[in-house]
Each structure stands twice: as C-alpha cells, then as structure tokens.
Amino acid sequence: MSMSTRDVVASEIIHEAEIDRALEEARRPDRGRLDELLAKARDKQGLTVSEAAELMKIEEPEHLQLLFDAARDVKQAIYGNRVVLFAPLYISNECVGNCVYCSFRADNTDLKRRTLGPEEIRAETEELLRHGYKRLLLVFGDHPSNDVDHIVAAVDACYSARYGEDRIRRLNVNAAPLSESGFRKLQPSGLGTFQVFQETYHRATYERMHPTGPKADYDWRLTVWDRCLPSGIDDMGLGVLYGLYDWRWDTLALLEHADYLMRTYGVGPHTISVPRLEPALGSEFSTTSPWRVSDEEFKKLVAIIRLAVPYTGMILTTRETAQFRNEIMDLGFSQISAGSRTSPGGYTEEHPDEMDTRQFELGDHRDLDEVMLSLCENGYLPSFCTACYRSGRTGHEFMELAKPGKIQTFCLPNALLSFKEYLLDYATPETIAAGERIIARHLRQIESDAIRRQTEEKLRRTEQGERDLFI
Numbered sequence: 001m002s003m004s005t006r007d008v009v010a011s012e013i014i015h016e017a018e019i020d021r022a023l024e025e026a027r028r029p030d031r032g033r034l035d036e037l038l039a040k041a042r043d044k045q046g047l048t049v050s051e052a053a054e055l056m057k058i059e060e061p062e063h064l065q066l067l068f069d070a071a072r073d074v075k076q077a078i079y080g081n082r083v084v085l086f087a088p089l090y091i092s093n094e095c096v097g098n099c100v101y102c103s104f105r106a107d108n109t110d111l112k113r114r115t116l117g118p119e120e121i122r123a124e125t126e127e128l129l130r131h132g133y134k135r136l137l138l139v140f141g142d143h144p145s146n147d148v149d150h151i152v153a154a155v156d157a158c159y160s161a162r163y164g165e166d167r168i169r170r171l172n173v174n175a176a177p178l179s180e181s182g183f184r185k186l187q188p189s190g191l192g193t194f195q196v197f198q199e200t201y202h203r204a205t206y207e208r209m210h211p212t213g214p215k216a217d218y219d220w221r222l223t224v225w226d227r228c229l230p231s232g233i234d235d236m237g238l239g240v241l242y243g244l245y246d247w248r249w250d251t252l253a254l255l256e257h258a259d260y261l262m263r264t265y266g267v268g269p270h271t272i273s274v275p276r277l278e279p280a281l282g283s284e285f286s287t288t289s290p291w292r293v294s295d296e297e298f299k300k301l302v303a304i305i306r307l308a309v310p311y312t313g314m315i316l317t318t319r320e321t322a323q324f325r326n327e328i329m330d331l332g333f334s335q336i337s338a339g340s341r342t343s344p345g346g347y348t349e350e351h352p353d354e355m356d357t358r359q360f361e362l363g364d365h366r367d368l369d370e371v372m373l374s375l376c377e378n379g380y381l382p383s384f385c386t387a388c389y390r391s392g393r394t395g396h397e398f399m400e401l402a403k404p405g406k407i408q409t410f411c412l413p414n415a416l417l418s419f420k421e422y423l424l425d426y427a428t429p430e431t432i433a434a435g436e437r438i439i440a441r442h443l444r445q446i447e448s449d450a451i452r453r454q455t456e457e458k459l460r461r462t463e464q465g466e467r468d469l470f471i
C-alpha cells in the first residue's frame, strides 16, 4: 500500500506512447462494436484506454445519442438524481506560478494581489453560511504566503465560522501539491478532498504552459498522490484544464492516472474536475488557444469519463453557462458549484468579482437558491450531504461501498435530510414548494422499509428543530 515518493516515476503513471498508439489505432466503432462497448460500460466495468479512444471517434448523431444515453444510465444507477452543491472560497490570488492561461500568474502586474487573513476568511464563510452552504472548496494560489501552515490556518478559520448554529461541514482544498510532510501536517485539520489538477498530462505542452516557478516541475505535480495518500488524506481530486491540449489525449491520460491509483493503492480518485479554459485577465492564450473544446466535444468527453470511471464523482463548475449546465448535468455530474466568486473577498465586498482580482470569467451568475430551484424543477435532488466523510467512509472504504452500489443506502436518505434543512432554514417560498415535492418523490424511492422509516423519523425531527441528522 504505502510507497515512498522516491520510488515513483512519471513513466509508471502516464504512458505517452500507449496513448499515442491508442489514438492512432482506434477505429470508429460500427453499431455492433458500439453496443458491445456500451454494454460493458453499463455493467459498470469501466473502459480501457483503447476502448475510450474508440468512443472518441463516434461522429454519427444516432451513435452519439447512444453514448449519451449510456452515460445517463450509469450516472442514474450510481448517483440517482442527487447533486451535491458547494462554493469555491478563494483565499489568495498571490502566485509565484506563471501558468500562461491564468490571471493569477506572477507576470500579470494588472492583477491586484491579496491573501485573506483568518478574520476575513471567517467573514466570507459566515456570508456563505448565511445563504445555506455547508460545503466549500478553499482555493489558493501557489505562493509562500500559502504554505501548509497557512492552509491549515485557513481551514481552521473556515471551520470555526458560525451562522447561528450552522457551520461548514466539509472543506475541500485546491492548492499546489505539497510534500509528504506537508500533507501529514495538513491531515489532522479535517479537510475532505485535496484537489490538484494536472492541467495537461502532455509533458511538452505542460512545459510550455508552465514556464517558470515550482509548477514547471511536471513530475512533482504528477506524483502528488504518492505523497498525499501515505498521510491519510485519501480523497483525491483529479482534473484536466480542457483547452490546453488535445482533449482526446488528455482524457486518455487522465484515465491512465486514475487506473494507476487504483492499481497501486486500491483507491481511485474521489472526484474528477473538467474545467474548460475561460478568458482570464492578462492571458492572451486563454482566448486564442487552438485547443479550445467545443460544446459537442465537451459532452462527448464527459460521457466517456462517466463510463470509464463510473465510481468517481464528477464536478461541474460555474465556468459553464446556466443553460449548458442544465443540458449536460445528467451526462455524469454529481457535484456542482453555485453562486461562485473567483476573487478573494468576493462574497463580502462591495464590488464582487472585479475584473482586476478574479481568476477567470464565469458563465453562470445565479445565486444558490436560484440554482436549487432550477435543480428541483428539472427533477434533481440537491444535497449538502457530508455524512460519508464524517463517518470515516473515505478513500478505500468509500470505494468498497461504492462499487457494489451499497453507498446508495446512505446517500439518498442523507441527501434528503440535508436538503430538508436547507428548505427549512434558507430557501425562498418558491424553492420550498418545489423542494417539498422533490423530497416526497424521492422518499418513496428508498427501497428498504426500515431505512425509509428511519429517514421519515429524522425528517420529522429536523422539522422540529434538530439539525445535522444523518444515517
């Protein structure tokens, strides 16, 4: 299980030649072959790299439809209608990196730099609590002012914030990769998922995109989980920034990375993020990249990832527009952000998301309640559930339950309980009406009579004022 960082080399994780070969040799599947591939995926057996490459070749509208239907079925079978909501909380836009696509890059002198202190973090968190959020993603630029001690202090400040009785129940972190001792220092702070996106797995492109600073080291970033897992932080968030290189290549490499983690440690990624490149202040590349991914290509890659790694949560952010988010949600996403601001201080200050402090442009500007209402109107069950993580069901243990579908036993009741709290404490009348219908409909879907009765009883206790009940 445990492996020292020194033993891991990038070529064990990403096999460039194999990816090149898979893309070169893949043939567009005929109907018979397509049915075969989709049957395997529907059976939740995942897909190999060469099988995924075949699906990337599909062009016929009818075959694309079959691909999307299969992705929807797998998403339904594993996640049902539940969608978990969170907001990013930008702690710092100070950065020594020089990522050519990002407004935070050190050479961008037009950006106003800022790192929030503990009081400011508490104020931002209280503002988010006031709207009903229970889960946040803390985002940090790569800078000495964001070293592990500062990350721990930020996590503590965030967890210590209160709005009435409410507090944040799960914090995830997106930051530069740490050393093994850094992860060991961070572990006791009680964070959930640690996110590090490789951005692009294609080494030559990676080197062009990250010319200077610590992020220029491709191998250090790629081997982050080999340092993270031994610390006991076992919810890993992987991602590709789509638009830096060929989406096909990067998707196959992402699947190789997930497969490496599963083979080596018996734990796959907890989440996969698929951000698409958005215009960023001071980054010409962010608007001129030749690799920008179209909506149609994006839908294809989301469906293929859903089928290839069925047990990994997929995250959809407010980089995408409200309309497009509604269109693609059911292709595989289980977590979405809502009401996001991408500048430090963006939730509490007069002019949120000013051009000169934010990371990139957003596509969805709706607030949390509008997103909740729209989810309900489209038949989804919004969830703030954090039960697995707080009951120790993470990493390996989570996978053991997820694979045979046992995690469903917990997910549906806990989604209902956390959503009920939101309706009682924070929702607008319109969302309450739509939300109560969603709760009634989903309560009937709990298969076990005993668990349904337990859930009904906890829903009643929630109505009477108890909070944070879960199964």
Ligand code: SAM
Pocket: 101, 102, 103, 104, 139, 140, 141, 142, 174, 175, 176, 177, 196, 197, 199, 215, 240, 241, 275, 276, 277, 278, 279, 280, 286, 319, 359, 360
């Ligand atoms: N310092 C951390 C690190 O080293 O990963 C955090 C980087 S950044 C604040 C978080 C993520 O935003 C990046 O990993 C990247 O994928 C994404 N990002 C950067 N620029 C972007 C852009 N122009 N459009 C969309 N996403 C972007």
